[in-house]
Amino acid sequence: MTFFQIYLLALAGILSMMTILWLISIKIRNVSIVDLFWGFGFVVAGAIYFLSTEGFEIRKILVMIMVAIWGLRLSIYLAWRNAGKGEDFRYSKFRKDYGEHRYWWFSFFQTFLLQGILMWLISAPLLGAQFYPDDSLGVLDFIGIAIWLIGFVFEAGGDLQLARFKANPSNRGKVLNTGLWKYTRHPNYFGDAAVWFGYALICLSAGSCIPVLGSVLMTALIIKVSGVALLEKTLNTTKPGYEEYVRKTSAFIPWFPKK
Numbered sequence: 001m002t003f004f005q006i007y008l009l010a011l012a013g014i015l016s017m018m019t020i021l022w023l024i025s026i027k028i029r030n031v032s033i034v035d036l037f038w039g040f041g042f043v044v045a046g047a048i049y050f051l052s053t054e055g056f057e058i059r060k061i062l063v064m065i066m067v068a069i070w071g072l073r074l075s076i077y078l079a080w081r082n083a084g085k086g087e088d089f090r091y092s093k094f095r096k097d098y099g100e101h102r103y104w105w106f107s108f109f110q111t112f113l114l115q116g117i118l119m120w121l122i123s124a125p126l127l128g129a130q131f132y133p134d135d136s137l138g139v140l141d142f143i144g145i146a147i148w149l150i151g152f153v154f155e156a157g158g159d160l161q162l163a164r165f166k167a168n169p170s171n172r173g174k175v176l177n178t179g180l181w182k183y184t185r186h187p188n189y190f191g192d193a194a195v196w197f198g199y200a201l202i203c204l205s206a207g208s209c210i211p212v213l214g215s216v217l218m219t220a221l222i223i224k225v226s227g228v229a230l231l232e233k234t235l236n237t238t239k240p241g242y243e244e245y246v247r248k249t250s251a252f253i254p255w256f257p258k259k
Contacts, residue, residue, distance in 0.1 A: 006127060013048050014041055015116050017037065021033055021034055021112060022108045029087070031111055032087045032088040036079045038119070039074030041116070042122075043072060045119065045120065045123040046064055046071070049123075049126055049131070050130060053127075053130045055133045055135075057133055057134055059205075062145070063129045063199070070195055073156060094106075124212075124213065125199040125203040125214045127208075128203040128210075128212070130206070131206070139205075143201055144198040144199065144205065148198030150194055151192065153191065154184075155188045155190075155192050157179070157180050158180050158191060161178075161179045162176060162181070162188070174241070175239060177245055177248075181249075182249070182257055183250060183254035183257070184250050184254040185249050185250065187254070189223075189252070190252055190253065192222055193218070196215040196219060197219070203215075232246075
């Protein structure tokens with residue numbers, strides 16, 4: 001199959017998964033389940049690319065392992081974090097604003113279809129890294145792996161530290177400013193971006209350039225749309241002491257705090 005045939009096959013797989021999730025969300029009246037499958041969706045896309053491209057070269061195997069570790073970790077963490085909490089307030093507000101009689105079908109286009117298409121576009125580097133057969137790794141591969149590892153430590157470590165912080169009742173209303181959170185206000189988002197930058201470098205090493213735009217799109221979404229910008233806007237108005245934390249701590253790229 002050609003590059004675009006495999007890419008379109010992944011689109012069909014992702015949209016099929018999203019449609020099934022949408023039907024389940026109607027049954028249980030909880031659109032939040034879509035967030036739990038964000039990481040898993042990339043595992044699905046990566047598996048389609050892995051099985052649809054030729055050979056089993058070291059780069060293909062490596063990328064599939066990296067995607068599986070990152071995606072499954074993220075989905076399992078989100079499922080654990082959201083267990084028993086019901087529908088996220090964002091989706092509940094949409095449900096109230098649009099009305100129950102309209103939101104059941106509107107949510108498909110607004111949430112499930114949109115996230116599915118974004119997932120497909122972002123996944124392009126995973127195909128670019130696996131499409132061209134090559135049984136050797138280059139310098140860019142090793143740099144990409146190193147950046148991926150740094151990103152994974154920041155993302156998973158940041159999530160773990162935040163979960164432990166929130167689990168302590170004495171921290172209610174306080175700002176987490178220790179551990180990885182001492183060096184960046186968003187270690188999990190920085191880690192996510194670094195992970196996808198690692199995929200981009202491996203994709204370039206495989207000789208594929210245009211698919212790298214998927215990693216660029218992921219980083220733009222993290223910083224400007226659904227990640228840093230949205231969370232900062234909320235925390236600045238709801239979290240006491242956050243302004244001081246902002247003054248001292250790097251917004252995204254880890255750096256030593258200001259005195």
